[in-house]
Amino acid sequence: MIMPKIGEFELIDQIRKYATPATPSTIGIGDDCAVIPQRDGLDTLVSTDMLIEGTHFLKEDITPRQLGWKSAAVNISDIAAMGGKPIATFLSLALPKTLPETWVQEFMEGYRDISQKHCVALLGGDTTCSPDRICINVAVLGTCPSGSAKLRSAALPGDMVCVTGTLGDSAAGLKLILSNDKAASPQLVQKHYCPLPRVQEGLLLGSCPGVHAMMDISDGVGSDLRHILKESGVGAVIDTDSLPLSAELQSICREKGWDPKQLALSGGEDYELLFTMAPDEKPGIPYTVIGRITKDPALVWKGSSRDFDGYQCFKE
């Protein structure tokens, strides 16, 4: 157990060991605030995400290491979604006193692995105790050249609607986890636990003037695309026969009788990039065109008789 062994300051020291070092001019863990130099010509990007035990994960289903990875990854993905470069994270952890003492260490290993992969420093946070459930909040900072952030409001009629990678893998992985059938596809389960934020792709897309609106897919295209349409005052026709589906997803859907389109559009947590782009732009990364932006503000699903929505926690 944590409680009899270490106090809050020892816990902070333990977390500090896993903090990816920052640049010499930056001041991280140890003061009331982190201090980060600003520079003309850059914008600061900020986002934050909360993960609650029982809502976002079950302690029995995910290892601390996977949870640490995912907590950082979903935040880093928000910076990628704006075409930015992730710089630093701030980790708040509320932990029950009954956690095994190795928990923090393993959590931080996963957190460090994904942070190091993208050279993201851990510059601060908060540690406190929770009466029962684990509660995690990560705030992330990034940068992009002034005025170049890719917003949801920038889609134009005639744009292609595009996505990176494949859709629905994470949702299929979650279905396997919830039905206690992880062995059916460790690969899809891994996609759910350890998403890979599209940082390099986001930076390249961020530098393309023909890339207009962009966001990451956290709730599913069926939900996320609606934000772009609403903010941009446009509509879209999506060809549900052109969705990028992994061979693994198609195989498990055949085996289990699941609808791959449903998983790809309503599932969420793929953390792929969803972007709209002028037809003549060449971003130099692999992507799939899944539809087109229209002046008519409707959202039309071609190749399917049903509508697709995404995840909304209060509506479950």
Added chain:
Amino acid sequence: MIMPKIGEFELIDQIRKYATPATPSTIGIGDDCAVIPQRDGLDTLVSTDMLIEGTHFLKEDITPRQLGWKSAAVNISDIAAMGGKPIATFLSLALPKTLPETWVQEFMEGYRDISQKHCVALLGGDTTCSPDRICINVAVLGTCPSGSAKLRSAALPGDMVCVTGTLGDSAAGLKLILSNDKAASPQLVQKHYCPLPRVQEGLLLGSCPGVHAMMDISDGVGSDLRHILKESGVGAVIDTDSLPLSAELQSICREKGWDPKQLALSGGEDYELLFTMAPDEKPGIPYTVIGRITKDPALVWKGSSRDFDGYQCFKE
């Protein structure tokens, strides 16, 4: 109840209504990240604090409005503690579906009141549902002139140890709340629920070269001062007879037989500023000298036979 009435996006729209507007060049709620222009000659300050129902507050004891105020105030105080100007906050809220539907509105009223008082914009966050307890995380951004942030590591032997305001009021308020005796001093209870971050004082102290180390008092001087001593490699002699105690605190301590020194030094949550300062500095704000920094790394409490420590949640 929230659940049957509104979904997550309606909740975000509701919160958005209370967002203090940002500058025209800043992009707030509605994208994956907020976007804030940088400027040569400034540093960005970042801090984050988490409040968990059952650890930091009991829903029955604090109104949503007080909780909203406090959530923003304790974070704004961290910026003040570095001598910085608070700019923006990011609010993560995990809420049980059983909360009364007015809860968010009242919470946001308190959050907005303290934010408006200090011209702090709400630029983003996260909303999610919690299986039972309310969980709040605020991340705060501020700025200060490059290199001017007041760190914990800057205390020098010979410095005076100083505090703003009075000590122990919040701790006494908490004791009254926990003993179901709020009526004994609404004033002290108010100090606990609605702390006033010392933003103006922090800015003035931040501009004084003779002000060396600084932090805010969240866990109590008995704990917080130790951070300054450790980071600066110095010690201190504190005169426990010189502590600034409000008349209200002295009166309730006489009435209840409480030790005012204990409340002032170990109580915490005063959110006053604790700073060390060259003896010839004149910061132009009211403050009290409570001791002196010494080369000898010990912490000595003059005028008391006991030691004083602060709050540490895992050690409770």
